[in-house]
Amino acid sequence: MDDSRNVIDIASVKVACQSCGLRQLCLPAGVSPQDMERLDDIIRRLRPISRGGHVFRAGDPLSSIYAIRSGWVKTYALAEDGNEQVTGFHLAGELVGLDAIASGEHPCSAKALDTTSVCEIPFERLEDLSCEVPGLQRQLLRIMSQELTTDEELLMLLGKRSAEERLAALLLSISGRLKQRGYSAHEFRLPMSRNDIGNYLGLAVETVSRLFTRFQQQGLLSVENKLVTVENLDALKFAAGSCSNRDAPSARA
Amino acid sequence: MDDSRNVIDIASVKVACQSCGLRQLCLPAGVSPQDMERLDDIIRRLRPISRGGHVFRAGDPLSSIYAIRSGWVKTYALAEDGNEQVTGFHLAGELVGLDAIASGEHPCSAKALDTTSVCEIPFERLEDLSCEVPGLQRQLLRIMSQELTTDEELLMLLGKRSAEERLAALLLSISGRLKQRGYSAHEFRLPMSRNDIGNYLGLAVETVSRLFTRFQQQGLLSVENKLVTVENLDALKFAAGSCSNRDAPSARA
């Protein structure tokens, strides 16, 4: 971690949220320019983490939460038996580590899937500041609430959807989020392994692999290793929610 | 809603968090007595909601979140095709509606599974107050973070566990939460239908039903309709995680 002395001094640099392209997605959203400066004062940008490196590890005390500036992060928990549960794939503008607030230590680990840079946000200082800056408190609550909603959607996915629907939904989610950040929604690199995808979606690797080939055969995607091109977005959307063939005898409800 | 004029005046009554047995579990935890009074000022206790009644419905604007005083609440979302996804079963001391903060309207509905009474907490006033009362802000964040953790555990359950493990885990969770609230951990009523259980766990009703009979045959439980008696707690724990020793002891509480 401290391999090269000469970069220590740039290991953390003052941030300027105001000049960050992600500020509408991230914590500063809804915070006034002058308050944003106060936020800048507590946030530090860490030096980039290379592929495979950790942002934090399960069990680490909660000292900070992290905002992703660029790159990809996967969060995962390890069961006692050692096998892993991937809990999310996160990209620029998203906050990781919020689930540590409850217990005071991180229940998950967060690992870079690509070279990734993050902003470190000391949690106690954030807590204090958000008392004084209502817009900040609101945004923090909003982000956490958003995560709850995302988890609920994922629960629905894992509980009720077929393998095909799950993968399609994941691809759509990623595509949409990339688009939101100014990247192509049609052509992108999936930096995580098939194993991670399967793990996240509750499927075997083999199933994920077969689905990719099937989607390709059906003309929904072109897949070349980690590079995915969406060829037919509508069909992909249909695949993600075609479960609706199920007769809905809305008698109940 | 306004069916009987004569109860209107007791429809909402000032709360006294201080005298509430749930205050350590609920929002007031970590709030000083004098601040708790300020909390009391904004919270109102609604008149009991009977079985099948709604606390709020999906699409309702977020005006309040709700703390459950007694009873059982199920939260669920309706997909476009009309079929339901149960997202949680909640009991006394738990907050529902937090996932509405992100969008400003409730993404889920909340329905009473039994006669249930709740405290209504106007969200904007809570937001304001929690700026002034740091202990309150902290507890609110802690509760939301706790929900994130719970969802993550559930994700693991749905993604990687067998039907048997899922049901066992649910029963243990319920048993543990009831115990925490001073009820019997060994004998309790499950107020939700088998359908709801299956829906929540991502299983068919029939599977749930078969599992109950199997557990009974194996001597883990006695089941009589909605009444469940845990006969062999250790075996149930074993069934819940043949690999994971989830310890009930209050790591957090």
Next chain:
DNA sequence: CGGTCCCTTGATATTCATCAATATCAGTGG
């Protein structure tokens, strides 16, 4: 007492995991 919903049980179908055998890729060092 009749109806309706809910639960249980059995038989069958289907999806997906598992096992096993390559195949491909990303490094590493010759």
Next chain:
DNA sequence: CCACTGATATTGATGAATATCAAGGGACCG
């Protein structure tokens, strides 16, 4: 540049877990 190595991905064959279909029984509520 190539051979070697271990990780990762694909593909096929098989089986197990669980959904689905179908039918009957029981509980609850008017």
